[in-house]
Amino acid sequence: MNLSRLSLKGKKNATVEKNAASTSDYFSMDNFYYKQISELTGAGGWSVDFKNKKSFFDEQARNILNVPKDYKPTLNTGFNFYAEEHMDKATALFFDCAQGKSFSTHVKMRTYDGEIFWAKASGRPLRDNDKEIIGIRGVFQNIHEEKLREEQLEQSFRLIQGHNSRLYDFAHIISHNLRSQVGNLQMSAALFDSSNLSADQNELLQNFTKIGKSLDVTLRHLNKIVSVHSVASKTRDKVVIQDVYNRVVAGLLQTIRENKVVMYTDFSEVEEIPYIEAYLESILQNLITNAIRYKHPDRDPEISLYTYEENGKVHLLVKDNGLGIDLKKHGEELFKIYKTFHGNDDALGLGLFLTRNEVEAMGGEINVESKVGKGSKFIVTLD
Known part of the structure; x- marks a missing residue:
């Protein structure tokens, strides 16, 4: 450029050219630092131009x-x-951003060839001098390995927490699950004289023997539970539900007779299931005992137990005609430890707590429907 020939206008033009060059240099440096930061952080950039209907991926995004x-x-x-x-x-976040709302989130993305990965993504609206939104600019970063480690840590934490909880509750399981059976043993022992057995006493002796066997099986199962490090699928054995039910009823036979309980069962739709037998025995015992304990004073107790399959899941239904419970009032407390609702002297508030703990440890869930004065229905999802 020949500076000697510049007029005032030329000087002005020269100034414009100089400013333009300075601006160009500024953006050049800005792009340099942007690229360096992008490479160091592994973050890719993208933008959308609404007016020109164009989209852009930077090199790192590509x-x-x-x-x-x-x-x-x-x-x-x-x-x-x-x-x-x-x-x-992603769609909702994008359109919210187009309306002026920035975002920062974790989201699952996919590569051009279909590989799924976790990403940390953020975006903000771009505005012109009139504050009109003319586009969106955003960045995203592959955090897949970080996310996997986070999920593994959370899973390990839940597993350890579950083990600690079950070990802590083991003493409660011992005292609660053996309570009815030990009581029956003592009752039966007090009702016969071994030196002079009558026909009735001989029947009681047989009952005593059944209860003793049931207690022995329960103890062995509980000892097995405490030695198990995790409730994994490989620890599950094929369990015949009717056999477990028969053993539970044998242990509760005296209580069932004294309370004139009528039992109905139908396990024909699902007869057996892969499960930890001690857990299923405990679940049945707790729900049956609960139904007897909270029987209605004006009628004999009726307890129905059924199994059925629905939506690929095995369910156990236990229904009674007892006192029922006000779920609006007590629903949140129903499965909590040491919570009782009917003032029974023999209630400890452990049965339903243990039942839910065992059901959830096996990956299932338990729900209840109840009407005051009509009875309750517990639906246990076993698998």
Whole structure:
């Protein structure tokens, strides 16, 4: 450029050119630092221009998404880089951002060739001088390994927490589950004279023997539980539900007779299930004992037990015609430890707590329907 020939206008133009050069240099440096930060953090950038209807991926974004060199992103195809289960979430965040709401979230994304990965993503609206939103700019970072480690740590924590809880509650399981059977043993022992057995006493002796065997099986199962490190599928044995029920009823036979309980069962739809036998025995015993304890004073207790399969899940239904419970008032407390609701002297508030603990340890759930004065229905999802 010949500076001697510049007029005032030329000087002005020269100043403009100088300023333009300075601006260009500024953006050059800005891009340099942007690229360095992008490479150091592994974050990819993207933008959408609403006015010109264009989308842009920077080099790091292209590397993360593994797109071809000649790939040109568009607004429509951009959503293809989100995992199907997070597509609705990503779409909602994008359109909220287009309305002026920035976002920062963890979301599942997918590469050009379909590999799913966790990403930390953020975006903010771009505005012109008139404050009108003209586009969106965002960044995302592959955090898949970090997310997997986080999930593994959470799983380990839950596992350890579950083990500690079950070990802590083991003493409660011993005292509660053996309470009815030990009581029956003492009652039976007091009712016969071994030196002079009558026919009735001989029947009681047989009952005593059955209870003793049931107690022995329960003790062995509980000893097995305490030695188990985890409730995994490999620890589950095929359990015949009728056999477990028969053993529970044998242990509660005296109580059932004294309270004139009528029992109905139908395990024909699902006869056996892979389960920890001691847990199933405890679940049945607790629910049956609970139904007897809270019987209605004006009628003989009736307890129905059924198994059925629904939506690929095995369910155990235990229904009674007892006192029932006000779920609106006590529903939140029903399965908590040491919570009782009817003022019974023999109630400890352990049965339903232990039942839920055992059911959930096996990956199932327990729900209840009840009407005051009508009775209760417990639905246990076993598998």
